[in-house]
Amino acid sequence: MIKDIIIEKVEDVAIAVVPEEKDGGKEWSAYLVNLKPDAIDGVLISSKGYGNLEGRNVKTTTFRHFWEKISGRDFVKIELIVENLLAINNEFWVSFWHHGTLYDKRYIFVTESITEENLTEIPLIGMKGVMIK
Numbered sequence: 001m002i003k004d005i006i007i008e009k010v011e012d013v014a015i016a017v018v019p020e021e022k023d024g025g026k027e028w029s030a031y032l033v034n035l036k037p038d039a040i041d042g043v044l045i046s047s048k049g050y051g052n053l054e055g056r057n058v059k060t061t062t063f064r065h066f067w068e069k070i071s072g073r074d075f076v077k078i079e080l081i082v083e084n085l086l087a088i089n090n091e092f093w094v095s096f097w098h099h100g101t102l103y104d105k106r107y108i109f110v111t112e113s114i115t116e117e118n119l120t121e122i123p124l125i126g127m128k129g130v131m132i133k
Contacts, residue, residue, distance in 0.1 A: 008101050008102075008103055012036045013036065013040065013105070013133075014131050015092045016131040017109060018127050019116075030077070031125060032075060035123060035124070039069050047062070047092045050088060052111075053085075058088060075125055089109065093107075113130060115130075
């Protein structure tokens with residue numbers, strides 16, 4: 001039964017949104033950061049944005065990404081985030097397997113939380129960004 005499935009608390013896996021210089025401008029990219037010493041498997045990430053933008057309720061398309069394996073102490077780029085969408089909630093729902101156990105966590109960057117003022121050093125990536133662990 002589905003009620004019998006135990007989903008453990010996620011630790012040492014983070015989502016980071018990082019500004020990157022490109023062609024004289026700035027792009028924001030979302031990354032999954034695996035801080036665990038060993039790999040995670042069957043990584044599925046669903047991402048979407050929602051909220052109020054310029055007086056209108058908006059909802060972006062849901063994207064789904066899959067990686068068979070992400071090595072320990074490594075990171076992967078998930079997607080680009082269009083700069084005007086930083087003003088709404090950006091949600092990343094991450095599911096993965098680790099040592100035969102299913103893990104699942106929803107990471108939500110709330111409205112206006114992805115800003116220059118909130119940048120900190122992101123482990124493993126070596127750049128500044130906003131991270132939820």
